[in-house]
Amino acid sequence: MDIAVIADDLTGANADGALLTAKGFPSATCLGLDVWDARDFAGYTAVSVSTDSRLLPPEEARKA
Numbered sequence: 001m002d003i004a005v006i007a008d009d010l011t012g013a014n015a016d017g018a019l020l021t022a023k024g025f026p027s028a029t030c031l032g033l034d035v036w037d038a039r040d041f042a043g044y045t046a047v048s049v050s051t052d053s054r055l056l057p058p059e060e061a062r063k064a
Contacts, residue, residue: 001038001041001042001044001045001046001047002025002045002046003020003025003027003045003046003047004046004047004048004049005017005020005046005047005048005049006048006049006051007048007049007050007051008050008051008052008053008054008061009050009051009052009053009054010029010031010050010052012048012050013029013030013048013049013050014029014048016048017029017046017048020045020046020048021046025045025046026043026044026045026046027044027045027046027047027048028040028041028044028046028047028048029047029048029049029050030047030048030049030050031050032049032050032051032052033049033051036049051064052064
C-alpha cells in the first residue's frame with residue numbers, strides 16, 4: 001500500500017477509493033481499524049479507512 005485515506009464515514013472512504021481507482025490506483029475500503037488486517041489489502045495501492053466519526057464530538061473524532 002502506497003496511499004492511505006482516512007475518511008470520517010463509509011461514503012467518503014468509498015468515494016475516495018473510486019476516484020483513486022479511476023486514476024489507475026487499485027483501491028479498497030476498510031470498514032475500520034478494528035477489522036484492519038494488512039494482509040487483506042496487500043494487493044492494493046490505495047486503501048481508504050472509514051473511522052465512522054462524522055457525528056462524534058471533536059475529541060472523540062480525533063481519537064477515532
